[in-house]
Amino acid sequence: MQRNNIKVIPGALVCEESKLRGDITIGAGTIIHPNASIIAEAGPIIIGENCLIEEQVKIIHRLPFDQQNKDTTPVLIIGSHNVFEVDCTVEAPKIGNHNVFESKCFVGNKVTVSNGCIIGAGCKVTEEQILKENICIFGSNCQMRECIDKPAVSTRKQLLLI
Amino acid sequence: MSYITGPEIVKYACTCGLLKPLPELYFCRHCSQIRCSFCLCHAVDSFFCGKCSENIPSAEARHKKNRCANCVICPSCQQELSTRVASKGPINPDDAKSAVKKSYYLSCHFCHWTSRDVGIPDQPSATGCWPERENVHINRLQEVLDVYQDIMLSQQQQKENSKKKRGKFVSYTDRTGVTASALRRRIGIPDIPHAKIKKPKPLDPAIAKSEVEELPEDIFTEPLKLMEITTIDQRLMQPESQPLTVDKLFPIHKQLTIKRSLRCRTCEHNVCKPEYNPTSVKFKIQLFAYYYIPEIRFVTVEPLRAGQTSELIIKFTNPTQHQTTITIFDLDLEEQEKYVEEQKLFDIIDNFEQAMSLEEKQQLSLPSLVMSSGSQPSSMYSLQSRQPSVIVKPRKINQAVNCNVAIPESTFILPPRDDAAEYDDSSDVHNIEDDPKLVKWRKSNKAFIKLAVTPAADLKIDDEVVCGFTMQHIYTNVIPAIVENMPHKYDHKVRVFFRLGKIVGSE
Known part of the structure; x- marks a missing residue:
């Protein structure tokens, strides 16, 4: 059984009811709602500043099958100002800043998310790829388009919550 | 809801012979027959915008090409666009009291498209007079439209003239049966051709060219950027411009929605009539089969x-x-077949009788015709036998x-x-x-x-x-x-x- 090693930087808000497993570092200003689960299975998870992780969100650090059994332990670094909305599942090996994962979306463990991306509600992204900056995925067919600037919702939403 | 939209396991046969699930059927109380949307007469009651719920008169709707003047939809994903506030700093930063200048832009909550993406400047007012795109072919289109209008007018006139020559018992296609020329004859003014109607001016035909522009050289060498190319749906939403790249997508006015009333073709009673108010989802008349069968x-x-x-x-x-x-x-599908055959027979007899009665009337009215030498009886006749709609003939049930x-x-x-x-819970006892x-x-x-x-x-x-x-x-x-x-x-x-x-x- 893996030992839990959780570091919470002052200023972060982590609810007791959330499920945290493994080596996790949580940056200042980040809010983790009850019943969110963050599971560091393959290696440590570092969450940046001012992220918002809502209820029933699952952030799982799990490696693809072909990359397992390697000596180096990879670190999942989640940048700042990311929003994980209710009931989304994110297994991406790398997440930049200012991303929005909308409700009930699914991001597979072969997808690298850069900055300013929006994964729309209910969209499933599993194919191996690197999402370029400011990509927006939406609709039942997971249409993709490039936005002009980063989504500006994250800070406002957090202010409303506090 | 899954019951209504789900698999159609139980189907009812409409009087016309089509099979439909019960929620899609109507029941005419006056004929006591089941009717479906194919054997009912549809009429548009009112036009309204689904977003702002504004009622729009039909003339205005036609003028605006069935689109709402205020509401716009996203050219990228066809959802409704909403207005967003973007506050710029105060007008002069030195003066702390000066009001914050607000500007507005359009944004789609679904795909995060904004009017800034395509370079539409922010507007100072929330209702926003968003700049309209001029169609480059507007002149040509207008020309073509005018010519067709002229052709239509001249054809109408020709028809009238030819009727005048034949004179007798041709019923007018117009619902009223009273056209301008008929009126003229009735009040005794000689029927002169309308002064305004000229012969339509022939249009310069479009010229077919065999030479087309060469493909740009880099088309095969440059990597394809799917992000910059519009989808077929996006192109077809803007038929005037059909943009190839996403930077030419502009907000589209929202298409209007209609409320329609349904009328039984046999007895002309309304089977379904919605309330006029666009915000109301109720009906004045709702004879759905679901309530009777x-x-x-x-x-x-x-x-x-x-x-x-x-x-x-x-x-x-x-x-x-x-x-x-x-x-x-x-x-007993044979019975239905028989019914279909009978109806056909009735139809033939009906037609025959109609033809007979027409002839009789012709004979009767002949003397008066000679005297008045006008087609007045014919217009009278057409007024009497106003058949509003084609009656759908029943067909065989096509289900093995x-x-x-x-x-x-x-x-x-x-x-x-x-x-x-x-x-x-107590009344579960039956005396049946x-x-x-x-x-x-x-x-x-x-x-x-x-x-x-x-x-x-x-x-x-x-x-x-x-x-x-x-x-x-x-x-x-x-x-x-x-x-x-x-x-x-x-x-x-x-x-x-x-x-x-x-x-x-x-x-």
């Missing part, structure tokens, strides 16, 4: 094997306030049945619907004597019926099994105009078809 729902069936009898359980629900008795008969239903000998009663029964072979269980206005079905012996595994029967129920007519004192009752028959499922293998 007992609803049949499929409950369960034993595994179906070719040539072997299985037990089928179906549920009957009485939607009306009157008790009804249900009898199950054989499907490959399963036999054992027709029960007894009938069963469905009590009236009682809305309070659901909250009342049921045939235990037929009725399995019953509660308030519902009854579960057991039927024996036998799929045809020559069916193979995975073949779809379809069975059907004729249901007869007692329909109680409650229209005060027709019924004087007592509710008028009579038997109404409807054919019902079931898709039972597929044949499974032997035990």
Whole structure:
């Protein structure tokens, strides 16, 4: 059984009811709602500043099958100002800043998310790829388009919550 | 909802011969017949915008090409766009008291498209007079439209002229039967051709070119940027410009929605009439079959094997306030065929009679014609026999049945619907004597019926099994105009078809 090693930087808000497993570092200003689960299975998870992780969100650090059994332990670094909305599942090996994962979306463990991306509600992204900056995925067919600037919702939403 | 949109297992045969699930059918109380959307006359009641719920008169709707003047949809994903505030800093930063300047832009909550993406400047007012795109071909289109309008006018005039020559008994296609030229003749002014109508000016035809622009050289070498190219849907949303790249997508005015009323073609009574107010979802008249015809729902069936009898359980629900008795008969598709043939025959006789009466009238009115030397009788005639719509002829039911239903000998009663029964557990006692072979269980206005079905012996595994029967129920007519004192009752028959499922293998 893996030992839990959780570091919470002052200023972060982590609810007791959330499920945290493994080596996790949580940056200042980040809010983790009850019943969110963050599971560091393959290696440590570092969450940046001012992220918002809502209820029933699952952030799982799990490696693809072909990359397992390697000596180096990879670190999942989640940048700042990311929003994980209710009931989304994110297994991406790398997440930049200012991303929005909308409700009930699914991001597979072969997808690298850069900055300013929006994964729309209910969209499933599993194919191996690197999402370029400011990509927006939406609709039942997971249409993709490039936005002009980063989504500006994250800070406002957090202010409303506090 | 899944019941309404879900798989169509139980289908009712409309009077016209089409098969539809019950929620899609209507019931004309005046003819006491089932009608479907194909054998009803549709009419547009009102136009309104689905977003701002504004009622728009039909003339204005036509003028605006059936689009709302205020609401716009996203050119990228066709969802409605909303206005967003972007506050820029104060007008002069030195003066702390100066008001913050607000500007507005359009944004799509769904795909995060904004009007800034394509370089539309932010507007100072929230209602936003968003810049309209001029169509580059507007002049040519207008020219073509004008010419067609001229052609239409001149053709109309020609028709009138030719009618004048033939004179007699041609009914006008116009609903009123009174055209300008007919009026002129009636008041005794000589019928002169309309001064305004000229011969249409021929249009410069579009010229076909064999030379087209060469493909740009880099088309095969440059990598394709899918992000910058519009989809077919996006292009077809803007037929005037059909942009190739996403930077030419502009907000589109939202298309209007209509409310329509449905009218029975036989008796001309309204079957469905919505309320005029766009925000209201209610109806003034709603004669849906769902409220008059007992609803049949499929409950369960034993595994179906070719040539072997299985037990089928179906549920009957009485939607009306009157008790009804249900009898199950054989499907008898031949009867329907006969009915179709009869209707055809009636039609022929009708036509013949009409032709006869027309001739008679012609003969009768001949002397007067000679005297007045006008086509007045013809216009009068056309006024009298105003046939508003084409009556849909019934057709054969196009559904093969490959399963036999054992027709029960007894009938069963469905009590009236009682809305309070659901909250009342005590009233579960019935004084209805049921045939235990037929009725399995019953509660308030519902009854579960057991039927024996036998799929045809020559069916193979995975073949779809379809069975059907004729249901007869007692329909109680409650229209005060027709019924004087007592509710008028009579038997109404409807054919019902079931898709039972597929044949499974032997035990």
